[in-house]
Amino acid sequence: MRQNWYDTHRMLPEFWNILGLLAAGAVSGVIGALLGLGGGIFLVPALVLAFGVPMHQAVAASLVAVIATSSAAGARNAEAGVANVRLGMTLETATVLGALAGALLAHRVPDRVLLGLFALVQFAVSAMLWRRRAADADEFAPAQGGLLDGRYFDPAKGRTIHYSVRNLPTAVSTSLGAGLMSALLGVGGGILKVPVLHLFCGVPMKAATATSNFMIGVTAAASAVVYLRDGYVPALISATVALGVVAGSQGGLALSRRMSESGVRRVFAAVTLVMACAMLRRVLAG
Amino acid sequence: MPAEPETREEGRLAGAALRVGVTASVAIMSAALVLSVLRHGRGETLAWLGVAVLIATPLLRVVFLAAAFARGRQWRLLAASVVVLGMLASGILLGRPG
Numbered sequence: 001m002r003q004n005w006y007d008t009h010r011m012l013p014e015f016w017n018i019l020g021l022l023a024a025g026a027v028s029g030v031i032g033a034l035l036g037l038g039g040g041i042f043l044v045p046a047l048v049l050a051f052g053v054p055m056h057q058a059v060a061a062s063l064v065a066v067i068a069t070s071s072a073a074g075a076r077n078a079e080a081g082v083a084n085v086r087l088g089m090t091l092e093t094a095t096v097l098g099a100l101a102g103a104l105l106a107h108r109v110p111d112r113v114l115l116g117l118f119a120l121v122q123f124a125v126s127a128m129l130w131r132r133r134a135a136d137a138d139e140f141a142p143a144q145g146g147l148l149d150g151r152y153f154d155p156a157k158g159r160t161i162h163y164s165v166r167n168l169p170t171a172v173s174t175s176l177g178a179g180l181m182s183a184l185l186g187v188g189g190g191i192l193k194v195p196v197l198h199l200f201c202g203v204p205m206k207a208a209t210a211t212s213n214f215m216i217g218v219t220a221a222a223s224a225v226v227y228l229r230d231g232y233v234p235a236l237i238s239a240t241v242a243l244g245v246v247a248g249s250q251g252g253l254a255l256s257r258r259m260s261e262s263g264v265r266r267v268f269a270a271v272t273l274v275m276a277c278a279m280l281r282r283v284l285a286g
Numbered sequence: 287m288p289a290e291p292e293t294r295e296e297g298r299l300a301g302a303a304l305r306v307g308v309t310a311s312v313a314i315m316s317a318a319l320v321l322s323v324l325r326h327g328r329g330e331t332l333a334w335l336g337v338a339v340l341i342a343t344p345l346l347r348v349v350f351l352a353a354a355f356a357r358g359r360q361w362r363l364l365a366a367s368v369v370v371l372g373m374l375a376s377g378i379l380l381g382r383p384g
Contacts, residue, residue, distance in 0.1 A: 071304045079301035096373045217344035225377045235333040239315040
């Protein structure tokens with residue numbers, strides 16, 4: 001019966017469904033703020049499994065939510081200088097290209113294939129979240145006067161961090177893949193970019209996360225306009241979820257000062273694993 | 287060496303663009319939600335508008351940054367911004383017809 005809800009109530013979702021969608025958005029906003037993720041990895045399966053939204057429409061709605069997450073957090077991060085605006089703008093040429101390719105490809109890919117791909121990514125994300133993230137090394141290549149050098153004040157360390165970006169071609173090619181993944185699956189793609197920026201390009205973890213988050217808005221906008229033209233964006237569902245996301249990310253920021261990140265990480269890894277199994281079941285059931 | 291005031295100004299402009307877009311879209315989407323709960327016909331239309339404003343927000347941010355790069359004579363970064371804007375525009379034009 002859940003399956004029919006989407007078709008019959010697309011125009012005017014019932015009150016309880018609206019509350020449910022707001023809650024789903026809020027949870028993904030909280031997760032985004034606490035773990036530096038776009039939130040799509042939770043939102044897409046929530047829309048598909050709990051609300052019976054078809055995969056393509058769920059991806060489109062999630063892309064709108066990713067723009068909300070990125071823009072809300074991005075304003076703060078850009079002003080504080082934690083997000084490296086110049087590096088972001090440079091890499092966006094690649095993420096947007098990947099996103100356009102993905103979005104133009106998406107309507108040729110059957111729902112079931114997208115579901116299967118999503119489940120695979122969920123398993124990988126779950127494993128990555130469960131294992132501890134590499135400790136943030138303290139020393140980076142000192143700023144050498146490059147165009148993309150970054151500097152920001154880290155309150156935890158009590159000092160200003162300077163760094164130079166290395167291996168730009170690696171960052172560019174990863175960004176291309178992240179854009180493609182974002183457009184096909186409705187996620188931000190930070191799960192690819194953040195480790196590469198941190199481990200191979202000399203960007204401190206905080207700056208890598210903030211810069212990736214800053215970039216996913218433009219990336220998602222590129223594919224969202226294509227989904228919009230193709231008629232896949234469910235307006236009321238997307239708007240409701242986006243409102244939840246904005247509220248949730250504010251709440252998440254307040255919570256992040258009181259909660260241990262590793263605890264949240266483990267819990268969310270388990271939730272992602274359960275959702276991955278449910279998505280896989282949906283694929284196998286056809 | 288990028289002068290610090292220059293990068294700060296870029297971050298400030300990008301942040302301002304994002305704030306304006308998010309505030310406007312949240313206001314419109316909230317109104318849309320209230321109208322849909324009241325089963326008013328305009329709810330759906332307003333939701334479309336709110337989603338459109340939200341999608342346009344990152345574009346506005348790129349435009350603001352392009353202006354900041356032009357003023358700072360950062361031609362390579364300006365070129366990157368223009369390429370991104372061009373691709374975003376082509377996405378609007380290249381969507382599946384019909």
